[in-house]
């Protein structure tokens with residue numbers, strides 16, 4: 147994309163987060179969309195672009211009564227919304243539409259009005275060569291690479307637990323976080339084992355919720371009620387739908403490609419970054435993110451977190467909403483990471499980072515299958 | 528494992544049929560590019576290294592090492608207790624998912640890089656699934 151040409155002018159989550167059996171999944175999209183329109187001071191007729199994942203953009207546009215001139219249904223897992231931001235920026239620059247609404251809604255916990263899980267069935271490559279080994283969803287698949295990472299880097303189980311402990315410190319400052327009580331490393335390690343070496347507290351929550359964003363050309367961005375959040379750089383990539391076919395289980399190729407592209411587009415260096423979000427469906431993901439984005443050298447991320455660099459008061463605040471481990475995780479968490487970056491750059495986050503002006507928001511889709519990175523700033527550099 | 532009737536049964540496609548015919552006759556079959564010698568998995572009728580359609584099917588040694596794994600502690604109807612979900616590295620290079628069987632399902636018994644060998648179990652008349660068990664040290 148052309149750097150600095152597009153801005154986020156509306157951002158909001160669903161009115162409630164957590165357990166919301168009173169709303170269907172489609173209505174969670176709508177609730178987030180309506181809150182975001184209000185945030186931006188816009189009406190439905192102002193929207194001419196719609197993007198979503200996990201629900202077809204046709205369903206969302208029709209339900210909201212929008213007749214778009216551009217839609218994007220890219221659905222590569224929880225980072226799809228990072229890719230939507232990237233694609234929307236290109237579409238706005240190309241003149242395909244002027245004002246894009248990106249929505250997310252997911253009845254991950256209550257399962258109200260939730261479509262069938264996608265999946266290729268028994269004839270897909272996963273169906274033939276992974277499913278017969280009886281993995282039971284992400285906790286038993288996304289976690290497989292970590293023992294190899296531990297062996298290659300010397301990272302310890304105590305360090306894995308520390309990720310959950312520090313993110314709980316951030317969550318404690320956030321009234322909307324699902325879990326706020328302080329944790330110790332021992333608490334995390336003594337919890338029920340889900341898939342060795344991961345205990346329950348090293349796996350994400352399962353909740354209901356949604357969020358939405360509105361994007362438009364940077365030239366228009368100052369006309370909106372809130373401080374614009376400019377898109378400085380973006381990246382995306384995919385590696386493999388099968389975790390067993392990752393090139394190297396100690397690093398994500400999709401993370402490296404997406405991250406490098408976003409940093410190159412933004413023209414910033416790592417020392418310019420004030421705030422970082424790394425999609426944490428499981429506690430090992432911040433290690434991969436910190437290393438594959440270039441914030442840490444290989445094998446140094448666990449020590450970096452243990453030294454409290456990413457904790458409250460540290461030099462690189464990370465997952466300041468509490469993350470998927472403590473804030474919320476509906477299934478496609480990327481939208482909530484983007485919302486927290488926007489709040490930090492507007493200066494309205496519950497755990498506000500002083501003078502945050504550049505935020506990197508990095509998402510994963512599937513299980514190390516896809517990635518999207520969005521670098522945002524609250525001023526045009 | 529307790530009950531193979533509870534395991535999702537693979538459905539072969541034209542591109543993977545040779546693999547499932549192989550497991551039924553007790554062979555683990557891989558493919559090798561005739562142009563660039565790349566050995567790859569899962570099956571496809573072209574080389575993912577160089578895009579050549581000139582590829583050959585061959586019988587792998589069945590030897591592997593343990594690359595990474597988890598031990599699932601949530602109950603599954605096909606298993607009596609906690610069980611490993613692993614990725615093994617075949618002697619020929621490619622990796623594949625499997626369960627490590629005929630060994631304690633504990634971190635103490637499942638050591639990364641330990642030598643393994645393939646074994647097969649029938650899930651249906653047509654589909655025999657490859658598993659790995661300790662043994663078969665690579666040369």
Ligand SMILES: [Zn+2]
Pocket residue numbers: 560561562563564565574575576577578579
């Ligand atoms: Zn080749």
